[in-house]
Amino acid sequence: MDRLPWSRFHWLVILGLGTVWILDGLEVTIVGALGSRLTEPDAGLGLTTADVGLAAAIYVAGACLGALGFGYLTDRFGRKKLFIATLGLYLLATVATAFAPNPLFFFVCRFLTGAGIGGEYAAINSAIDELIPARRRGVVDLAINGSYWLGTAAGALLTVVLLDTNLFPADLGWRLAFGLGAVLGLLIFIVRRTVPESPRWSVIHGRDEDAEKTVSDIEGRIEKERGEALPPAEGEMKIHQRKSTGFGEIISVLVRKYPKRLVLGLSLFIGQAFLYNAVFFTYALVLTKLLDVPDNIAPYSLVPIAVGNFLGPLLLGHLFDVVGRKIMISTCYIGSGVLLVGTGILFDNGALDAVTLTICWVTVFFFASAGTSAAYLTVSEIFPMETRAMAIAFFYAVGTGLGGIIGPILFGRFIEEGVHSVVIGYYIGAGLMIAAGLVEVFLGVAAERKSLEEIAEPLSTAA
Template identity: 65%
Template sequence: MATATQAESGRTITTDIPARLDRLPWSRWHWTIVIGLGTVWILDGLEVTVVGNIAGRLSEPDSGLPITSGQVTGIAAALYVAGACIGALFWGRLTDRWGRKKLFMITLAVYLAATAFTAISFETWWFLLFRFLTGFGIGGEYAAINSAIDELIPAQYRGRVDLMINGSFWLGAVGGSLLSVVALNTDLFAANVGWRLTFALGAVLALVILLVRRHVPESPRWLLIHGREKEAEEIVSAIEKEIEAEQGVNTLPKAEGELTIHQRKSVTFAEIARTVFSDYRRRAVLGFSLFIGQAFLYNAITFGFGAILTTFYDVPSGHTGYYFAVIAVGNFIGPLLLGKLFDTVGRRVMISGTYLLSGVLLFGTAWLFDRGSLSATTLTACWCVVLFFASAGASSAYLTVSEIFPMETRAMSIAFFYALGTAAGGISGPLLFSALTETGVVGDTVLAFQIGAGLMCAAGLVAAFLAVNAERRSLEDIAQPLSAVAAKAASAVKPSTGPGGDGTTGSPTRA
């Protein structure tokens, strides 16, 4: 419960609500959160994969759309990436100001509408516009959803749940590959209909998710800081009663630990920037390194995988989707099987380990490729093993930036690092790796692998020194809220050894 100690306006309250949320046992209610919020990553994977697979069909004269394959894979892809980056920053700011629930409903509605309008495209400009708006909605989802998930999931499960949800992108990728095979079959659908159905299905899935999300509450942690502690108390009490009824107990174990905060309505951009890049500068370096490393490793493999298979192994272009499906499965299984270890073995060991191991394995793959020791099948198998570890590492990058910064800056921090990684992966990555993988020269493709592997290993080394031991710890312990009252919170949050923390203690001491 929360108790007020000052006047209604800008009052100071002491609450145990964060501790009560963290001590909850896993329940059906938590599965509702996972399904309602996490499944949007599947839509993102579906979107990205479908567009790549239907590029050839869209450029055909009878597709019903006057567009070239280059415009689909080039301009449309770039606009989707740009939309995602801009959307993340735009909606991320509003998520911290307006709340998690309002924004994850709005951003999904934007995605739904944009995808539906893409399905009825009749001119190139229309298709390009709504690809941008689709990315604009998806980018906002990353900030709103990761914030809400981390603030609603108990501390002991936060790592594995976050990794599993972020890794579900690859379920969408598998679905997109298989869906495109069916939708593009002219024996089943006309050439100007099948590709439209792929986008229409995305809109239908988004509508189903939107209906489920109506039952997901606002983050009680956000409500507390924004002067709405009564609503926060009602939400948490309702959750506790539901779980008590499910487990057949009269009362849950008592929560330990209280937090005293001075409520506030908003945080300025200047305060966000100072907090992230000054007070938590070591953590900012960590986030930057993790996102850049995974972005370049993934582009080293996935951006040119089709060209590599067709150029060096004579795989028909129509069959590369099957190889991609195998890679996508490996990407999903990694976070699924390794996720629990991030909560048990620990963040520092697992983040640095997955980054370093995937980088080293890609170096090994580059060496075997250079020697001519690989076939299309064995190269795909090597990629699958590399991405098994890399996917867990990449997912942990999203987990990391969503839990190591203060509550008031969480969504904006996620948005910034997501936009950074997406821009690096979607702009500079393709420019670099397309030039290397399309030459048909073995040495150039080897260099592409080595660049991705080197940056992944570098990020792993940064994580070995700077990663925060956040496993099974309250978010308020990892990074003290800006609105926390130092005198009251000192007993619950250990001071760090300096600005940005040393990775083993709480947030910087504040006046």
Template identity: 65%
Template structure:
């Protein structure tokens, strides 16, 4: 690495991004996945537990004067509102303070809030700490996705990101089974069992916090923020560990990047980058988040009410059905994830969105005809969510890799907040009303709304998705601090006609 001084800061030429991308998969990468990716399990646990214990919380003797509608409607909307606010608040700090500092702080916020939810004594307390729990989780989305994408080699980035985001559903399986045990009054009193589910979430968060201490700061972030010596030490240490594990020297890293280091990027620069230079990518990100948020809300909010109202499934048994569809959700990213790195982003993103939307339209038609039982409806949901889960995970992957390094966390936070606010705040309120009426037509309408928006997002992806598979993050979107190489005469002749708002380094391929 070479350095030089300039009027606006130190200019650094480095091969750190290429060195990280050429690493073979190793035990060190598994430690990153375990330390950072497991938080999605907690999110899945949180959301599922609350949905499954709603009926118990509203019963006399639960210890809370709250209705089922307040749990599935207001509390769910507050959790999502907290996640949106947290994403924006912590996302900005993630780009300024660094990935590691924020993924430690946000997990601590989650831990404290969920522990305090366990001792709720009144409705306002329960609702407040549902908001604060979401506030911590929202920050996790920005900090974790940024760190994972900047530490995982380009060859594996798509599948790893999808599987990690899909691990939300492992938490959902655990939450479903845990709620069955917690709601068994032969084991726990009605006012104790539901509290233990939140307490367990806090214990798991503490364990993850201890593991996460060993995950380093992103060398890419350090490099841009004037801490290139620290970045060199971290990357050198990783390389030595991988070489020792593999028993052979690493291949030579090809490609260098020259950047002009700076401490921060202003909101004006972020807005100009996202909405002017990369406006097509912005449309893509917003569409993907809106589509998946509404589809999931159409199914998951009120799913218990659908089973109990239309198929007479006891409230204490709905967890078994949810565990089945949650497993289908996890299998989608697990089995399809590698195809996002081989077949490619555009085909797989548009395909999973369109297939899940069309399958949900089919489910709505069968439900309207009265052709489904509780078991066959669950099977239909599994088919829908197998594809939808891979698509939804790819939304996070997309917005975390198609914008420049300096705006990555804020971009994730922004699109997550906008898409989730539209689908995740209005969704629970809308779909709780539709699925709670007991009318078949209203539930069919809920399914059709989710399916229609998912299909629309799939069509947007078919035209606008970026060819990001197996490409370096710096190749997909050049850092704002990058110093462009001096073009040769041949380069100028070849690229002169390509000028446009998204032409040049980082433009969609």
């Protein structure tokens, strides 16, 4: 798979698997932007302000549990079965949310939607990395993970229209928002059904014929597309095939065999979780409460920030394959942390208004987004194939749990206390990013342009 030239097949993988991050960005942004509308009596749901916060926490809990549960199942039963199942769950839950008649039904739907999205992270990242050639794995992964912010920008603009009661009744606009997410998910589902199972997973799990057929089909399509024969495959590896990998063995691999890589993954995910919550949980309130920006204008500031988050991975992604993972990840983490410290100093001294503060955030996240997107790439690459999906799920759950639970509690209090306390929140996020960047300097893995088996030998390798 690593020797294959870039082709229409690889674009199919990106379209069928990678576009789901747009859905996640859309989901998170829509619910945040719709929060005030859902508390209005005319919305027909009867939520309180506390209920909106509870719904967000329930979504996070669903994402964490879904990632862990579906991550384990992805390693056990295959990438394709699970990336079909998780998207199917998302579709059903999102459609049901649009018809929610009461708070309890809404909460259940939010939990199931989160579970589907959380499961997607494990199933999709593992499948993409096992199907994309090694020489382009970095740029592809970063661009795909960065596409989350396209969904964020779309969600911010979409909700402005759907919340306009001159266009849609108060009890209809928010329901249409969830319905549109389901329509996009359905289109992705149709394409995704044509993406094959990972041959790497198949051969390790005793499905040699399936693996051979998949690779032959892909090679045949590429040879027909290019009009020439492909060079023969080189190298070999002997393995002991297995039906499954036990949960205990997965934990043992993370803790005993790769403890330094475990520390690396935790550092990268904890750092990015607090950085993003330091700004994104507070940005609208900072603008409206501290800088007197009107409530109907503040949501638009998310669009340039989201664009900066998307452009970072897109424009810097190729450097992660050329310059190297360690240099680029550490530079992006440390650089964004230093930039946020500078932003905090200027903000604390009253030197920034709404426009210049937003420009600072765009600059910070241009670099931070490239680094944090590479965090998902890192934990997918540096552990054995049999544990790949579970490793992604574990680190995603840790980062999402910290960001979605501790972050809102901590930074909510900072906002109540004023500008100086908000700046302290910025410093905490920046400090953790810089620390994670330093961990990358000492413990990072030079995985660029290497096969996954070379980075982390499969557990099934024969002695």
